[in-house]
Amino acid sequence: MVRDSVVDSAVRERAETLLRSVPGRFGSVLHSERVAARLGMWLGISFTVAFATGLISHFMQHPPGGLAWPSRPVGLYRVTQGLHVIGGLATVPLLFAKLWTVYPKLWQWPPFRSLSHAMERALVLVLVGASLFQLVTGLLNISYVYLWPFSFPVAHYWTAYLLYGALIIHVVNEWAKIRGNLWTREQVDPPETVTARRRFLGTVAAASGLTVLFTVGETYAPLSRLALLAPRDPHIGPQGLPVNKSAEAAGVTTVIHDPGYRLTVTGAVRTPLSLAYDDLLRLPQHTVRLPIACVEGWSAEAEWSGIRLRDLAALAGIAPDAVLTVESLERGGGYRSSEVRPPHWNDPLTLLALRIGGAPLAPDHGFPVRLIAPNRPGVLQTKWVSKVVAA
């Protein structure tokens, strides 16, 4: 018994020494605080941009109470969502580089030195897990791969709070190291270390930059020919414009061609309207150039013609501060209707469009009528419109 326990303690001691030595076995000089601090700063910036633009997108789609987003600048959502998605892709190499750099810390021994150290590590786990979760689910979402049981927007939205909260706590905890490594100009490392560090950070920056270069053309048309790895081409689709939900997927292929089609304007109106397709064509037509800007980050501009929503509202005698709901022929689905608040429907650029580039809308673009408004997520540009309700 006694001998056993002696052997035991010797083994344990050896194991302990071995475990303690693990972090020191990572030989590269790049597993350093200075590299981690630099990458951490880049990540902090990109996660801040992603969180802010993500919140903008969320609250544009689900505006709380009386919040009325402005309808201008026309391309604001296009820019914020482009930053969110393309910026998110650019973050992938930063995150992998950062986690590789600090990987030896995963194997620190003892794993927990105190309660506060355990808490700190638990929050680092939250930060790491949430970062991986956001970037990978985001990447799969823009690639239309849905392998999970949860709703992507819901999970991505709430996980963002986890990520950003854990990030703030991490920055507070590491503040002394951040300051020491980022705000000290003094260069005390041997030249080889400095060169290796510069090369590594340069490589990571290049990987980020190339990721942007090969994807940004899905929203920035001048670079669309370089968008070799983007899930969309802004010129490919019916009438040269991409589609998110097809008429077939929405189950409206037959009903949109019904000769009995009427666009009705009801609710808080002086004169309820019921207009056939030909009636709509006889109303004053306007042509605007507006982008469709999708939550998935792509955007494409087109020339839309149709009737101004505010002209239709005037015809029905709707009060200028009313909230309109535009409803689709689609039976179900999360986006079968959308709310148009006063700044948007009073904007002369907001149309119930009948044509793209002079030709009637393709079924996939919302024939017979679709909503198109400035500074608004694509999912709210309701297609196959059959009803406008004022409240």
Place this chain on the structure above:
Amino acid sequence: MGVEGGGGVNAPRLPRRLPRRLPRRVNAPRLLGYAIGGGLVLTGLTGLLVDARHSDPLGWALWFGGFVVAHDGVLVPLVLLVGVAAGRLRTPPWVRAGLIVAAVLSFVALPMVTGLGRRADNPSLLPLNYGRNLLVVLGLVALVTALGTIATRLRRRRG
């Protein structure tokens, strides 16, 4: 040399090497940071639980944990092995950089290359030949890597 390093050589010179753990003074900015951060974390957790019908907390937790395990247990060890091999083979810096860039671009392109998200009713989704495009991109990376390596060798020979 572990994470604390970057240069044990420089230990005596401040402020490069900070004490392992600075005494944590409880001050107002720190408390504010903890309060905001903690508040956001709690908001996220609460949201996931309250919206359980859409967030599927169990499925969420499995994916969350799965990402951590796949990253820390599979991806990084593989990268470390490649790193060790690159060190043993005395791979030139340009080649290492090229490998990193190629790996990242392949990772980003992978979901598109598999084409899992394609739908018959919507040809504007994933409209490109991503396998071919990825090969083109990797070819460009290889080309730049080769040119960089050659340029470095020539410069060294001259210098």
